[in-house]
Amino acid sequence: METIRDFNFGGFPCRAALYSPQELYPAETSLFVGDRNTATLVSRPSGSAEVILEPGEKAKQWPAVDTILKKAMDLGMARDSLICGAGGGVVTDMTAFAGSLYMRGCRVVLIPTSLLAMVDAALGGKTGIDAGVYKNMIGSFYPAEEVRICPELLQDLPEKEYWNGMGEVFKTAMIGDQELMEILVRDRNRVKAREPELLGEIIRRCILVKGSLVEEDLREKGRRAFLNLGHTFGHALEAASGLDWSHGAAVIWGTAKALDAAVAMGLADAAWAESLKKLFLDYGYELKATVAPEAMLEAMKMDKKKKGGRLRYIIPAGPQDIRIEYLEPEFVLEILKA
Ligand SMILES: NC(=O)c1ccc[n+]([C@@H]2O[C@H](COP(=O)([O-])OP(=O)(O)OC[C@H]3O[C@@H](n4cnc5c(N)ncnc54)[C@H](O)[C@@H]3O)[C@@H](O)[C@H]2O)c1
Structure with a gap:
């Protein structure tokens, strides 16, 4: 031992x-x-x-x-x-x-x-x-x-x-x-x-x-929520695809979407985000989903990681630099459509 x-x-x-x-x-x-x-x-x-x-x-x-x-x-x-x-x-x-x-x-x-x-x-x-x-x-x-x-x-x-x-x-x-x-x-x-x-x-x-x-943070009042990186997007894909995607693959897809959001918000460096997405692809993960973005947005609204009715996202701004952000549904839809 x-x-x-x-x-x-x-x-x-x-x-x-x-x-x-x-x-x-x-x-x-x-x-x-x-x-x-x-x-x-x-x-x-x-x-x-x-x-x-x-x-x-x-x-x-x-x-x-x-x-x-x-x-x-x-x-x-x-x-x-x-x-x-x-x-x-x-x-x-x-x-x-x-x-x-x-x-x-x-x-x-x-x-x-x-x-x-x-x-x-x-x-x-x-x-x-x-x-x-x-x-x-x-x-x-x-x-x-x-x-x-x-x-x-x-x-x-x-x-x-x-x-x-x-x-x-x-x-x-x-x-x-x-x-x-x-x-x-x-x-x-x-x-x-x-x-x-x-x-x-x-x-x-x-x-x-x-x-x-x-x-x-045992009860997830703060930084434990970082462990949900990729999960808000990923759960929505799992739910809207009728669980065709395995959880881990959906988390990776969701992490790629969170990276896209971080770049679009001006928080993350685009080259860093692209290098991570390339790594995911090299490992054989799928980064394209053929699920209607609107259906995924609806699924997110059901997600329990909401606070005060707003949707909470874990956003990777850089290596080991994770932020908790509340995003507007219109912005999320744009990211899902990209
Ligand atoms: N408590 C937490 O913090 C936390 C975090 C993440 C996930 N979860 C939960 O974990 C669950 C998913 O766990 P999972 O992915 O391990 O699924 P699972 O427990 O269903 O295991 C997956 C499959 O692999 C088989 N298996 C497990 N170990 C094996 C081995 N060594 N050799 C051969 N077969 C083996 C199992 O019998 C099962 O068929 C979900 O219910 C999720 O909610 C909990």
Whole structure:
């Protein structure tokens, strides 16, 4: 085990650490939660109590949490008992949510198994479920006491999921780690080859950026919102395209639109913005969307990251220079049409 950092998220201590596959499972676990794809990735003693969920976003609803809570009750778990959730962001969000509810909060350790969950979802205390079609409508802030990361688990992650997570890596590099951006520019072939050592370094850097923003602002009153870079545009594309776009690809497309907005507002240097868009294209991301701009604007109006009725955008003004701006719908439509 190698500690990445010990964080304090609003009074909740949280350790992020790198583990080998053999030492990944916490010995004190009372209840293990995984999905059908991820449960097999973590070896654990035979006969361990477990809840194995259906994989994917569709399962991220109340019945899954109910199943976890009932199992915890059947086992007679106490408040100091430990639930361990191993999976992508769906499993880590739901396990931590169930943990926040059980006896008003029991111990939770998360083992993220997708790249997205390692660099983003498992760290930072946002937990929750979807309510019907409404994403992450019900939830809590409840950081896990430990996030155990094993980059070797990424070797069998489906290609689409890998590039999904890499979208959040680009976002994190733009927000807070110029050296990570340089790694992404320089080591493209190693990134594509999923070299475990390089992935360990990339994940470690993402954890440090996200963790320090969350330490400063657990409840997203200020700078934590930087982590939504590319998300207001990206969510609108996801919603208006009927979820044809994967989340990570939509975040990259949305980041490119945020760069266009920054240049149009006179905040960002056009050559810098173009160099980033070229990098995204070189990595195989799509920067053209065949979705009606008006439909995307409507979807944005539904986005919950509104404040006082105005739409809030995270705008990259330069390397590590991120601004929160409120934009007029007419301007946003022009950017969407470009
Ligand atoms: N809490 C937060 O701060 C936060 C941040 C970002 C995203 N999220 C949430 O994360 C979720 C998305 O997470 P995701 O992209 O990991 O999706 P996911 O959990 O659905 O995982 C994607 C797929 O990959 C499979 N999988 C995971 N790890 C694997 C591995 N190592 N090998 C093979 N298959 C594997 C899963 O079974 C699933 O089928 C969303 O619900 C989103 O709301 C939460």
